Amino acid sequence: MQSFRVSINEIAGCESLPSSALFVQTSRRNLAAGSTHSAPRLGSTCRSRSAGSITRRNAFEATAVVPTAPESPPKATEVHHGVFVESPPPLPSHDDDSDLEVDSVLAKELSENGFKSTRRTKIICTIGPTSSSPEMLQILAANGMNVARLNMCHGTHEWHRNIITTIRKLNRDKGYSVAIMVDTEGSEVHLQEIDQPVKVEAGDEYTLTVRSGVRQDRTIGVSYDAFIDDVQVGDMVVVDGGMVSLEVLDKAGPDVTCRVVDPGIILSRANLTFRRGGGIVRAHNAMLPIISSKDWLDIDFAISQEVDFIAVSFVKTADVINNLKSYLRARSSKPIEVVSKVESYDSVPNIPDIVAASDCVMVARGDLGAQIPLEDVPSVQKEIVVRCRQMGKPVIIASHLLQSMMEYPTPTRAEVADIADVVRQRADCLMLSGESAVGAYPDKAVGVLRAVATRIEEWCRQEKHGNIVLPQLTQAPDGRTSEELCASAATMANNLGARAIFVFTRRGYMANFLSRCRPDCPIFAFTDKQDVRTRLNMRWGVMPFRLDFGQDPETNVDRTFELLKRRNLVKPDDLVIVVSDVRYSDKSAIRSVQIRHVP
Numbered sequence: 001m002q003s004f005r006v007s008i009n010e011i012a013g014c015e016s017l018p019s020s021a022l023f024v025q026t027s028r029r030n031l032a033a034g035s036t037h038s039a040p041r042l043g044s045t046c047r048s049r050s051a052g053s054i055t056r057r058n059a060f061e062a063t064a065v066v067p068t069a070p071e072s073p074p075k076a077t078e079v080h081h082g083v084f085v086e087s088p089p090p091l092p093s094h095d096d097d098s099d100l101e102v103d104s105v106l107a108k109e110l111s112e113n114g115f116k117s118t119r120r121t122k123i124i125c126t127i128g129p130t131s132s133s134p135e136m137l138q139i140l141a142a143n144g145m146n147v148a149r150l151n152m153c154h155g156t157h158e159w160h161r162n163i164i165t166t167i168r169k170l171n172r173d174k175g176y177s178v179a180i181m182v183d184t185e186g187s188e189v190h191l192q193e194i195d196q197p198v199k200v201e202a203g204d205e206y207t208l209t210v211r212s213g214v215r216q217d218r219t220i221g222v223s224y225d226a227f228i229d230d231v232q233v234g235d236m237v238v239v240d241g242g243m244v245s246l247e248v249l250d251k252a253g254p255d256v257t258c259r260v261v262d263p264g265i266i267l268s269r270a271n272l273t274f275r276r277g278g279g280i281v282r283a284h285n286a287m288l289p290i291i292s293s294k295d296w297l298d299i300d301f302a303i304s305q306e307v308d309f310i311a312v313s314f315v316k317t318a319d320v321i322n323n324l325k326s327y328l329r330a331r332s333s334k335p336i337e338v339v340s341k342v343e344s345y346d347s348v349p350n351i352p353d354i355v356a357a358s359d360c361v362m363v364a365r366g367d368l369g370a371q372i373p374l375e376d377v378p379s380v381q382k383e384i385v386v387r388c389r390q391m392g393k394p395v396i397i398a399s400h401l402l403q404s405m406m407e408y409p410t411p412t413r414a415e416v417a418d419i420a421d422v423v424r425q426r427a428d429c430l431m432l433s434g435e436s437a438v439g440a441y442p443d444k445a446v447g448v449l450r451a452v453a454t455r456i457e458e459w460c461r462q463e464k465h466g467n468i469v470l471p472q473l474t475q476a477p478d479g480r481t482s483e484e485l486c487a488s489a490a491t492m493a494n495n496l497g498a499r500a501i502f503v504f505t506r507r508g509y510m511a512n513f514l515s516r517c518r519p520d521c522p523i524f525a526f527t528d529k530q531d532v533r534t535r536l537n538m539r540w541g542v543m544p545f546r547l548d549f550g551q552d553p554e555t556n557v558d559r560t561f562e563l564l565k566r567r568n569l570v571k572p573d574d575l576v577i578v579v580s581d582v583r584y585s586d587k588s589a590i591r592s593v594q595i596r597h598v599p
């Protein structure tokens with residue numbers, strides 16, 4: 001079969017060239033290149049060996065007939081809501097015959113269901129007591145957790161270190177690539193630690209106290225001394241954005257007596273806000289630093305653990321993010337991305353500056369809904385999602401996505417509709433909080449996110465939902481060229497019905513530009529850096545691979561086709577748009593867009 005490569009090449013390192021100086025060339029593809037191996041067929045039990053070793057997929061398929069295969073894993077079984085009850089076949093993260101690493105869950109999804117069915121929206125799970133065992137972490141990873149979130153409001157560094165070690169071991173041993181996000185506590189007022197969640201009934205009286213270490217029935221400590229000055233008799237104390245509300249009856253020294261008005265469950269270290277005359281009270285704590293001294297210790301811990309993301313709670317202005325980013329540049333040898341959590345009243349007017357300063361943004365609807373009127377949360381969410389996409393910053397939608405699954409094995413229809421709305425807005429990530437940290441069904445909750453996201457994305461593609469106008473992002477000629485190249489590649493991919501866009505990117509910038517365009521097909525991002533690969537987990541539609549690059553871009557592309565074909569991840573004749581922006585050590589670079597058929 002004949003096909004042609006159309007390549008738009010830019011001359012490397014020619015910063016002085018106007019960005020319009022692109023050269024379009026058409027050349028006949030070398031039909032022989034990389035086509036000496038035939039692709040192994042799905043379901044085949046033959047030992048399809050190439051260059052002396054069995055391919056990753058066939059390593060599993062071959063286990064039934066080859067007793068010397070390293071492991072004989074169970075085949076994953078799909079059950080209710082698409083939850084895998086068993087983990088997928090553990091696949092080595094390295095092939096003996098290749099330098100290509102891909103997430104084993106993604107590889108499985110691609111080879112079994114093809115390109116169209118791969119999920120584009122990413123999944124973040126908060127890890128807590130019900131998800132901290134190696135077994136449950138593996139189940140979550142196998143079900144599609146892309147990022148694990150560790151909330152520094154809870155647990156010791158020792159506890160978090162254990163989780164990080166377990167996840168890294170799973171990544172290594174089972175071929176996952178779960179990224180790690182540390183989420184700071186921030187300086188908001190919250191309840192002290194309690195041993196068990198407390199179920200409170202309307203009319204019950206409770207004492208909230210600033211005395212430390214008090215352990216009495218119906219008495220709960222509050223983290224912040226000035227609570228006692230801020231609160232007034234008649235105020236409403238709102239726990240965790242309305243999970244429970246209590247009216248203040250009396251104040252005496254360090255104690256505040258309250259009566260439960262809205263019953264519910266109080267969780268350990270739950271957040272507190274107060275309302276007076278229907279409005280939120282701007283308490284003293286509004287003056288506290290966004291990053292407290294405890295937060296700096298937690299940030300140092302995150303740096304020492306070489307995590308991928310640090311999420312900053314209760315961000316109000318861009319300054320704090322700029323400050324943290326310069327601290328990280330000075331202290332961390334590995335790039336760590338900063339996620340701004342929009343969850344405070346004061347952040348809302350500063351959203352444009354906050355988005356511009358951040359690497360990623362989280363709409364933390366739990367606390368946000370306690371600080372601004374609940375009915376304003378959906379429009380603020382939409383505004384942030386659109387702005388983030390325009391600015392090319394990944395955006396996470398967090399809290400209450402599947403709140404009912406804390407207790408029940410199936411979601412409410414309204415929850416499914418909320419998730420669908422987030423997916424239609426084309427946010428990058430869906431995040432579970434209590435559902436995966438303390439809920440009864442963490443695995444089922446991930447399964448629901450996965451199933452709903454995949455289905456709604458398909459619908460969006462059919463109905464052309466969620467296309468927005470993207471303004472020009474970069475000014476510098478170099479950046480402009482990359483941006484235009486990616487925009488054209490995404491348009492070409494959509495118009496030609498390409499199976500995938502391949503992007504060769506060292507730093508992940510080109511993958512980011514492509515993700516921003518939300519193309520119909522998945523973006524396979526090949527990078528030679530492990531940390532870039534892991535961070536790309538947060539980007540919509542990006543399927544990150546780690547690949548050792550050779551000097552010649554053409555050879556890289558042909559080798560990639562070959563490696564992917566051997567794993568059944570692409571098939572001969574698949575139409576692929578190939579975007580390349582690889583800078584070499586001698587500062588040379590080649591940027592190109594090619595239209596290719598897999599040989």
Ligand SMILES: Nc1ncnc2c1ncn2[C@@H]1O[C@H](COP(=O)(O)OP(=O)(O)OP(=O)(O)O)[C@@H](O)[C@H]1O
Pocket residue numbers: 126127128129151153154155183267268269270271313366367399432433434435437438
């Ligand atoms: N490491 C942990 N150890 C114990 N409990 C945890 C842990 N992480 C989370 N939880 C529990 O899960 C609940 C929800 O988790 P999460 O940390 O997402 O709270 P959140 O209120 O949404 O976040 P934030 O505190 O940042 O506003 C918490 O209230 C807490 O009870």
Ligand SMILES: CC(=O)C(=O)O
Pocket residue numbers: 341343363364365366367368398399433
């Ligand atoms: C996630 C979080 O911090 C919130 O929703 O408040």
Ligand SMILES: [K+]
Pocket residue numbers: 151152153183184185186313
């Ligand atoms: K937090």
Ligand SMILES: [Mg+2]
Pocket residue numbers: 313343364366367
């Ligand atoms: Mg919060």
